[in-house]
Amino acid sequence: MNKMNIIKLARLAWRNLLRNGRRTLITLLVSSAGFAALAIVAGYMEFTFYGLQEMTICRGFTAGGGTGHLQIFRKEALDREERFPLEYGIGQNQTIQSEIEKEKNVLATIPRIEFNGLISNGEKSISFLGTGVVPEKEIKLIDYWNQTNKMTNSRRMDNSAYLNLAKGAPNGVLVGEEMAKALDAKVGTNLMLMSTTVDGAVNAVDVTVAGIARNPMKSIDRYYLVSHLETAQNLMFTDKVSKIVVVLNNTGNTQSAIPSISRRINGSGSSGSFSIVPWQSLAEYYYSVRDAYNIIFSFTGIIVVVIVFLSCANTMLMATMERVREIGTLKAIGISNSWISLMFLLEGFFIGLLSVAGGIVLKFLFSIIINNSGFRMPPPPGMTSSYLLNIFPAMEFLPWISLLVIASTTLSGLLALIKIRKISIVNSLSHV
Structure with a gap:
């Protein structure tokens, strides 16, 4: 067939879809809903x-607080076991x-x-896991969270605990809620x-409770x-610190900042006294949760694609x-099985295109509804705080989801191909 015949075949496939509008509409709704479901899952995943x-960078999931973007250690602190506290701490x-x-x-x-x-x-x-800090500097981590362009007022992080620590007594401390209950402590308790x-x-040393904070991890609270940093140093008789946390203006600059910072603190040579560790190497909880979610989201995506495929195949x-x-x-007028099958594949392709268009509309409509509903998700396992549900645009995923849906609807015509090849001319013309 020449190019004109292919165009005519595409027109015929389009008219065939319009010939049974109700059935086509139902298929489109299922496919569009499948696209929207995959896009919303991708937005929730992002x-x-x-x-x-x-959250790992700004607040952390350990007693030590947020990891920051980078952490500076003495090299010996990472390679050897300390014989006494802060043996490999950072001086000056x-x-x-x-x-x-x-x-x-x-x-x-x-x-x-x-x-x-x-x-x-x-x-x-009772035993404690303590962190000595400079409250005014810790607040800068919270400010970084609150200033990120994807944070809204409803998800801003509260810095009142560190403000209370900064304004309170020199030997003030923040304690977890569960610790406060165990010690029957309140603000002002010695x-x-x-x-x-x-x-x-x-x-x-004697300390005063300046505030009661909630750690994200229930097991650590x-x-x-x-x-205060000075309180911890006085308790341990030292002027050293365990590490220096570095906060950057953007998480995307983490890797690019390492070489220049290393030159400043280690000199231009290959050896130096300090190691720079990016947040990814300190985020065990983040990667364990991400791996679990990837499995869940992948399984959900497979189910949705199968549903779309079976609907179109039907x-x-x-x-x-x-x-x-x-x-x-x-067949009687000389059209081959291949071209008849191509017509059905084109019908599936057109259904896929229309499904993508409808799915994009549904995705953004439901995203707006969800993001403005104020719906709170329950705390994840092992954590203490619920969080507002939000769906990100996830624009980078939409082309891949579109290809997946179009491929599913188009390839569903292959089942029709098997049936077409079995139809004989004589039997088909007498078919009722």
Whole structure:
């Protein structure tokens, strides 16, 4: 056939779809709903992964707080076991912070001390996992979260706990809700911290509860404690810090910032005293959740595609059975099975195109409804906070979903091809 005949075949396929409008409409609705379902799942997946990524960076899922984009350690701290606390801590950290903050993509540097010990109210003692911080600098991590372009007012992170710590007594601490319940502590309650110094001795300091915070992880909330950096240093008799957290202006700049920061703190040589660890290497919880969600979303996508395929295949088979005499007539005038099959494939292709158009409309319509509904999702397993459901546009996924739906509707015509090849001219012309 020449080009004109192919165009005529496409017109014939289009008219065949319009000939039974109700059946075509039902198939289109199923296929469009399938496209919209896949696109909404992709939007929810993008929202979930983005939220987990930025939550890991800004707040974290451990007692140590948010990972930041980068963390600076002494190399020995990563390669060896410490014989005593802060044996491989970072000294003169303010000088290092000043050098790092000269980089154009760096928003802030945050020194931290990680320590542990016992906390007591005089009658009861429980263990704690503590972090010594500079509250004013920790607030910069929260500011980064609140200023990201995908955050709305309803998802802004509260910085009141760190503000209370900054404005409170010099020896103020933040404790987790479960710890506060266990010690019967309230804001203003006096407690005592006991820990091991860098010399191996036991030291104690009196502290005051400046605020009660909720850690994202339920299992950590009972041991969660945050103190001023000076309080932790006085408790441990040291001027070192465990690490320096670096906050960048964009997560996408993480890898590109490492070489320039390394040159500033390690010099131009290949060796140096410090290791720079990106947040991806510190985000075990993020990757475990992402892997689980990828399996769930992939399985959901397969089910939706199968439903779309079977719906279109059913339409094509019904059309084949209703048009047996038409198919026999086409064969009788010399049209080959291949061209008749191509006509059915074109019908499936047109259904796919219309499904994509309808699916895009449904996707954005339902996304608007969901994003403005204020619906809250329950806390994920092991966590304490619910979160607002949101569907991101996920524009980069739409071309792939479109190809998947069009391929499913087009290839559904292959089942009709098997039936067409079995139809003989004589039997088809006498078919009722």
